[in-house]
Structure formats: structure tokens, C-alpha cells
Amino acid sequence: MKAVNEAVNLKLRKFMLPVRRWLALSLFGLMLPLRGLAAAPAGEMSFGVEPMLSARTLATAFQSFRDFLGERSGAKFVLDTAPNYDQFVRQLLAGEFDMAFIGPHSSLLAGQKAGYVPLFKCDGSMKAVLIVDKNSSYQKVLDLKGMTVALPDHLTLGSMLGTEFFRPPLSATPVDVSFKFNDYSNSAAMMLVRGDASAAVVILQTLRVMSPEIQKNVRILAESKPVPHMMIVVHPRMPVEKRAKLRDAIVEFTRITDPKRNIFVQSCSPSDKFLTEQDTRQLAPYVEELRRRLGQ
Numbered sequence: 001m002k003a004v005n006e007a008v009n010l011k012l013r014k015f016m017l018p019v020r021r022w023l024a025l026s027l028f029g030l031m032l033p034l035r036g037l038a039a040a041p042a043g044e045m046s047f048g049v050e051p052m053l054s055a056r057t058l059a060t061a062f063q064s065f066r067d068f069l070g071e072r073s074g075a076k077f078v079l080d081t082a083p084n085y086d087q088f089v090r091q092l093l094a095g096e097f098d099m100a101f102i103g104p105h106s107s108l109l110a111g112q113k114a115g116y117v118p119l120f121k122c123d124g125s126m127k128a129v130l131i132v133d134k135n136s137s138y139q140k141v142l143d144l145k146g147m148t149v150a151l152p153d154h155l156t157l158g159s160m161l162g163t164e165f166f167r168p169p170l171s172a173t174p175v176d177v178s179f180k181f182n183d184y185s186n187s188a189a190m191m192l193v194r195g196d197a198s199a200a201v202v203i204l205q206t207l208r209v210m211s212p213e214i215q216k217n218v219r220i221l222a223e224s225k226p227v228p229h230m231m232i233v234v235h236p237r238m239p240v241e242k243r244a245k246l247r248d249a250i251v252e253f254t255r256i257t258d259p260k261r262n263i264f265v266q267s268c269s270p271s272d273k274f275l276t277e278q279d280t281r282q283l284a285p286y287v288e289e290l291r292r293r294l295g296q
Contacts, residue, residue, distance in 0.1 A: 048097030072249035122268035125226035128161035147198035162201030
């Protein structure tokens with residue numbers, strides 16, 4: 001047992017070394033540029049948004065945010081996403097986005113692989129939720145034995161958290177279900193609404209911005225443990241002065257109370273800190289799983 005514990009601790013220490021460097025960079029992210037990287041086209045910046053929803057839904061949801069940042073910074077922001085998480089994360093790790101709105105496990109890997117630094121973090125935490133038809137008879141996770149469960153893309157943190165509903169410690173005993181992965185969270189939820197799945201897993205904050213058709217027809221059966229919230233990271237090629245202006249603009253935008261303008265109004269308020277070392281320890285298994293699934 002001692003040998004096993006030492007091996008686990010060694011693996012965690014190896015993981016934490018680049019993470020500590022990333023945390024240090026996050027403290028100086030508004031002041032410390034890294035050199036030797038290609039600059040973005042003059043006056044234009046790419047804003048990558050992970051494909052949690054379909055491209056059309058994301059374009060509509062983030063239009064006011066993109067326009068607001070453009071007005072405040074004087075830059076033209078081009079909203080960018082991908083047809084699936086695999087392509088999006090590979091573009092992220094290749095440094096193709098000047099700025100990106102991503103999950104915490106992706107942000108850590110992007111920091112390690114491409115030097116991205118945190119610019120903004122949503123306050124608090126987020127959870128995955130297991131949802132079922134509001135009129136179904138399911139009362140506990142065990143009731144779903146033998147059923148089909150719809151999940152978002154297998155690279156997402158929501159998907160990784162979702163599979164945990166069906167094994168200890170969240171479930172007293174393993175529950176045998178069939179997983180059906182989808183490119184987007186709303187696609188997973190629609191499988192449930194259409195009757196193609198008995199349950200679905202989505203991030204609670206994402207559920208809150210889904211269509212009324214979805215929200216009015218589902219109920220929450222179980223919730224995951226809380227994990228750190230979404231983040232906005234910037235590529236180190238972004239000029240330091242622009243980072244500071246953008247952070248100020250993002251914070252200002254989150255104070256808009258009109259939900260038709262502010263995509264974050266129900267799910268994200270600014271945090272005064274980035275990921276802590278405790279956060280990174282909690283996220284370490286998911287970062288390693290993301291790396292494994294990407295073949296990194």
C-alpha cells in the first residue's frame with residue numbers, strides 16, 4: 001500500500017509541476033507576455049468558444065458579448081468554434097485562438113501545451129446534472145439500469161462527470177447503462193426530449209440557457225460534485241495592454257442584468273481569483289483523462 005501511495009504521489013507531483021508554472025503565469029497574465037509567437041491579424045482577434053451548443057446557437061448566444069468586447073477594445077472579434085470537441089481542443093492546443101471560453105480541465109491542458117494564461121474565471125463552481133423526462137417514473141439512478149443515457153462529447157468535463165453517476169462512490173453499486181455520446185449538450189438533451197434516451201447528462205449552467213422546449217420537459221434526478229467553473233484564457237501572443245482592457249470589459253459585461261444581452265447573467269459572475277492549487281488537484285484526473293483521449 002505504501003508503494004502504491006508513493007507512486008500516486010509521484011504522478012501527482014509530475015502533474016503539478018507544469019500546473020504550478022501555469023498558476024504563476026496566471027498571476028502575471030496581465031503583465032507578462034511571452035515572445036516568439038505569431039501575432040494575430042491586425043485589428044482582428046479570434047474568440048474560440050467550446051462547442052457546448054450547436055454553432056448557430058452559440059453564434060446567437062455570444063453575439064452581444066462579442067460586440068461588446070469589440071466596442072470596448074476597438075478590436076474586431078471573430079467568433080470561432082468547431083463541429084466537435086476533438087477538433088476544437090486540437091485547434092486550442094495548436095494556439096489557433098487568441099482568446100477562448102473553455103472548461104477548467106481544457107484550460108489547464110491549454111496552459112501546459114500552448115502557454116494560454118487565464119484572463120477571467122466565472123465565480124463559484126458548476127455541476128453536471130442527470131436529467132430525465134419530467135413525467136417519468138425514475139426516482140433514483142439505479143432505476144436507469146439497462147437504459148440509454150445521452151451524454152455530451154466524450155472529451156467534455158460534463159461527460160466525464162456524467163459517467164461517474166453510474167459507479168461508486170456516487171452510486172452504491174455499478175449501474176449498467178448504454179452511453180450515447182453527442183457533439184453538443186443540447187443534442188444530448190434533445191435525445192431525452194425526443195424519447196431516444198431515458199436520461200441525459202448536461203452541465204447545470206448550460207441547461208439554464210437551453211430552449212424552453214427542453215427546460216419545461218425535464219427534471220433533475222441527480223447532481224455531480226461541484227467542480228471549478230468555466231474560464232476565459234488568452235494566448236500569450238496577445239499584447240499585455242489589450243489583456244487588461246479585455247478583462248475590464250468582460251467584468252463590465254457580466255454586470256448587465258438583461259438576460260437577452262448577457263449570456264452569463266444566469267450562470268457566471270466574475271471571480272476575484274483563478275484556479276487554486278486545490279482546484280488543480282481536483283481537476284488533475286480529468287486533465288489526464290482528456291490528454292489520454294486525445295492521444296497526447
